[in-house]
Amino acid sequence: MKKRFIAVLLACSMVLSLGACGQRKDSSDGRESEKTSSQREDPADPSDAGDPIKLRIGFSTDQSDPRVQSSALFQQLVEEQTQGRIQVELHANGELGSDAELIQGIIDSSLDMTVSSAGNFAGYVTQVGVSAFPFLFSDFESAWNFIDGKEQQEIEKKLAEYNIKVLAHFDNGFRCVTTSKKAGPIRTVKDMEGLKIRTPENQIVMETLSALGANPHVLGFTQLFDALKKGDFDAQENPIPVIYNHKLYRVQKNLAITNHSYDAMPFVIREDLWKELSKQDQLILQASAIEAQQQNRQEVKRQTEEYLQKLEKKGMAITYPDLEEFKNKTASVYDYFGDSYGEDLMELLKNK
Numbered sequence: 001m002k003k004r005f006i007a008v009l010l011a012c013s014m015v016l017s018l019g020a021c022g023q024r025k026d027s028s029d030g031r032e033s034e035k036t037s038s039q040r041e042d043p044a045d046p047s048d049a050g051d052p053i054k055l056r057i058g059f060s061t062d063q064s065d066p067r068v069q070s071s072a073l074f075q076q077l078v079e080e081q082t083q084g085r086i087q088v089e090l091h092a093n094g095e096l097g098s099d100a101e102l103i104q105g106i107i108d109s110s111l112d113m114t115v116s117s118a119g120n121f122a123g124y125v126t127q128v129g130v131s132a133f134p135f136l137f138s139d140f141e142s143a144w145n146f147i148d149g150k151e152q153q154e155i156e157k158k159l160a161e162y163n164i165k166v167l168a169h170f171d172n173g174f175r176c177v178t179t180s181k182k183a184g185p186i187r188t189v190k191d192m193e194g195l196k197i198r199t200p201e202n203q204i205v206m207e208t209l210s211a212l213g214a215n216p217h218v219l220g221f222t223q224l225f226d227a228l229k230k231g232d233f234d235a236q237e238n239p240i241p242v243i244y245n246h247k248l249y250r251v252q253k254n255l256a257i258t259n260h261s262y263d264a265m266p267f268v269i270r271e272d273l274w275k276e277l278s279k280q281d282q283l284i285l286q287a288s289a290i291e292a293q294q295q296n297r298q299e300v301k302r303q304t305e306e307y308l309q310k311l312e313k314k315g316m317a318i319t320y321p322d323l324e325e326f327k328n329k330t331a332s333v334y335d336y337f338g339d340s341y342g343e344d345l346m347e348l349l350k351n352k
Contacts, residue, residue: 053086057113058096060221064245067115067170067265068092070296077288094222100201106270107162115170115267119202125158126340131264132204133349134330140301143262151348163271167289171300172263173239178252183234185319186256189329197235198224205261211330228252239263241303249314256319258326
C-alpha cells in the first residue's frame with residue numbers, strides 16, 4: 001500500500017499545482033478545526049509542533065457501508081503520512097445529520113468533510129447530478145470513466161462557490177427497486193404504477209420513477225428502515241450493497257434488478273479549510289482520498305456481484321425485468337432536464 005500511495009501522491013501533485021479554485025468563505029461563525037496550517041508560524045513546515053488539525057467526516061449511513069469503511073482507510077493514510085499532525089474523526093449513523101444536513105454543514109463550515117450521492121449536491125450546482133440520468137451507464141467501468149473525465153471536473157469546480165471541494169469520487173453502485181410483500185414483485189413497467197416509493201432528495205431519480213408510473217416521496221436515509229417496517233412505503237430504491245448492508249431485506253421482500261440510475265458519491269472537504277492547509281498537507285489529503293476511492297470502487301463492485309446470492313438466502317425474491325421497456329419509458333427524463341443541464345452536456349450524454 002505504501003508504494004501505491006506514493007505513486008498516487010506523485011500523480012496528484014500535478015493537479016494541486018493548479019491550486020484550489022472558488023471564493024473563500026468566512027468560517028468565523030462555524031466550528032473551526034482545532035488548529036489549521038494558517039495558524040502556524042510557517043504553514044509549509046510539516047514539522048511544526050502544536051495541537052493537531054482535527055477533521056470531522058459525517059455520514060448518513062452506518063459503519064457497515066463501504067463509504068465509511070473506505071473513509072477509515074483515508075483516516076489511516078492521512079494520520080500515518082502526517083505523523084498525527086492531522087487527525088480524522090468518523091461520525092456515522094447520521095450522528096451529525098442527514099445527507100442534506102451534512103452538505104449544509106460543509107457549506108456553513110460547521111463540518112469538515114462528507115461523502116454523499118452526487119444528486120444531493122445538485123440542489124446547489126444542478127449539473128453535478130448528471131451521472132444519475134436513467135440508464136446512462138451499462139457497467140461500472142464506463143461510469144468511472146465518465147466521473148473521472150474533464151467534463152465532470154469542470155462541473156464540480158462550480159461547487160467552490162458553496163465552500164465545497166471534491167477530493168475524489170466514491171461509488172454507491174446502481175440503484176435497484178425493492179418492494180414489500182404486499183406490493184408484490186416488479187416484472188414489468190406496469191408493476192411500477194402507483195407504487196409509493198421512497199427516494200433520496202434527487203430530482204433526476206424522482207423524475208425517473210415518476211416516468212415509470214411510481215409515486216416518489218423523499219425521506220432521509222436514517223428514517224428509511226423504520227418507515228418501511230411501519231408500511232409507510234410500498235417500495236424503495238437503492239444499490240445492492242446498501243440493501244444488504246443495511247438489512248433492508250428484513251422489511252422488503254422483493255428485489256428488481258432495474259439498475260435505473262448510477263450513484264456516484266463525491267468525497268468532499270470544505271473549501272475554506274482546504275485553502276488553509278499547506279501544499280504538502282493538501283497533497284497528502286488528495287492522494288489519500290484517491291487511494292480510498294480506488295478501494296471503495298472495487299469493494300462496491302465486489303459486493304454488487306456477490307450480494308445477490310446472499311439476499312436470496314435472506315428470503316428476497318429477485319426478478320430481472322426487461323430493461324428496454326424501462327429505458328423507453330424514461331427517455332422523457334432527458335427532455336425534462338434538457339434546459340437546466342444545457343445543450344452541450346445533453347449532447348455529450350446522447351453520444352456517450
